[in-house]
Amino acid sequence: MIDLHAHTTASDGSDTPAELIANAVAAGLHTLAITDHDTTGGWDEAAAAVAQLEVPFALIRGTEFSCISDGEQGRISLHLLGYLFDPDAEALKAERARLRRSRLGRGEAIVDNLVAAGYPISWQQVLDIAGGGAVGRPHIGQALLQAGVVDSVTDAFAHLLSSSSPYYVPKLEMPVEVAIQLIRQAGGVPVIAHPWARRRDRILDEAALRGLVPSGLLGIEVDHLDHAPDDRARLAELAAELGLFTTGSSDYHGTRKSVRLGSDTTSPQSLERLLSLASGIEVLHSPASGHGR
Ligand code: AMP
Ligand code: FE
Ligand code: FE
Ligand code: ZN
Numbered sequence: 001m002i003d004l005h006a007h008t009t010a011s012d013g014s015d016t017p018a019e020l021i022a023n024a025v026a027a028g029l030h031t032l033a034i035t036d037h038d039t040t041g042g043w044d045e046a047a048a049a050v051a052q053l054e055v056p057f058a059l060i061r062g063t064e065f066s067c068i069s070d071g072e073q074g075r076i077s078l079h080l081l082g083y084l085f086d087p088d089a090e091a092l093k094a095e096r097a098r099l100r101r102s103r104l105g106r107g108e109a110i111v112d113n114l115v116a117a118g119y120p121i122s123w124q125q126v127l128d129i130a131g132g133g134a135v136g137r138p139h140i141g142q143a144l145l146q147a148g149v150v151d152s153v154t155d156a157f158a159h160l161l162s163s164s165s166p167y168y169v170p171k172l173e174m175p176v177e178v179a180i181q182l183i184r185q186a187g188g189v190p191v192i193a194h195p196w197a198r199r200r201d202r203i204l205d206e207a208a209l210r211g212l213v214p215s216g217l218l219g220i221e222v223d224h225l226d227h228a229p230d231d232r233a234r235l236a237e238l239a240a241e242l243g244l245f246t247t248g249s250s251d252y253h254g255t256r257k258s259v260r261l262g263s264d265t266t267s268p269q270s271l272e273r274l275l276s277l278a279s280g281i282e283v284l285h286s287p288a289s290g291h292g293r
Contacts, residue, residue: 002266004060004274005081005193006068009131010042010045012138014254017045017256021274025055027261031271033060033078033083033249038099039134040087053161054285060084060274060283064193065183066099068173069204071211076202077170078195080179081221084278085188092182095174102172107135114140114160120147137161138256153256165203170230177215184216187280191219191247196235197226206238213242218277223248223264245273 007013008020015023017034020042024032034046043061050059062083069076085092111123121143129146130139141156150156159165174182183190192212196203209220222235223246239246250266251257275283285291 001027001029001031001262002031002268002271003250003252003262003264004031004062004083004191004247004266004271005028005035005064005224006261007036007064008031008034008042008254010034010039010132011036012253014099014255014256017042018049020252021046021049021053021057024261025053025057026190029262030056031058031060031266032067032261033062033081035062035064035081035083037064037134037136038066038096038103038107038217039063040096041133043087047284050284050286052287054215054284056289058283058289059285061087061281062188065096065179066171066173067176067179069176071208073202073205073208076204076208077173078176078204079193080176081191081193082179082183082186083189083191083274084280084283085183086280087184089182089186091117091282092186095179095182095281099172099174103135106141106169106171107137110137110140110167111143113169114144117167119144119149119160121149128218138253142256154258176212177282180212180215180217187253187278189218189277190216190276191221191274192217193221194224194226194251195220196228196231197224198228198231200226209238210242215243217244219245219247219270219274221249222246223266225259225263226251226253235250245270247274 065080141153180190247266250263
């Protein structure tokens, strides 16, 4: 089984990168992508864990970039997965740092709003929960959970943390066309993440999705928990028409979301396409994979 989207403590997941690898093996996966928000911070620990495995396993290193589309529909926030790009490519590296930095001021502003409304949490508590990883709303949700304000992080998102909440503050995002180009320049493969996750926020319409192809988009994440069956079918048709490959993934976040590793998966054919399009860095194989490394 192939799962191409998972988070760790390097961003808003609850597994350390080593725990993620162990859990992926336990879940029966043989190929996993680590895709933390706006960071490559979990890559080295995940790679070290894969180097110790006694079963065949392939690690694809990636990042989920915070992006914005500003077209005919107005401003829409979206996520773009980048796989196997060179982490030392300067322009993209600088953008990741900028995005992470903005998450700090923005997270603190959301916490300030919640504190002003009487919710018993603090910014230091959120920083401690994030533990040096890219800070996100799920960490604030965890603080609200610890304070007994909500019953789960998902509950916190229903009102207090949603983008329509009075406490919400937007974060910095990259124009998606720029992100696509920078990932391609770094030898990576850009795939749009859960484009039709309708219950989260406003989504790109078909015309806007088509418009990303000339920028260099290569794939669409079709099978995802937040996609309805008819949307999955339509996205798959659209991908075929546009010559894009499709993926399926869990978007696992450990205990911060209820979804399990491998709940949606990617076909071997799509994985092959992805690998054939990448030139930034190598897939990492465990010693037991028989790749002679
Ligand atoms: P942020 O990156 O700080 O804007 O927070 C967005 C992140 O929150 C997403 O990447 C998801 O991991 C998480 N998220 C979004 N909606 C929900 C939800 N309804 N329940 C739990 N986590 C969510
Ligand atoms: Fe997340
Ligand atoms: Fe996402
Ligand atoms: Zn994700």
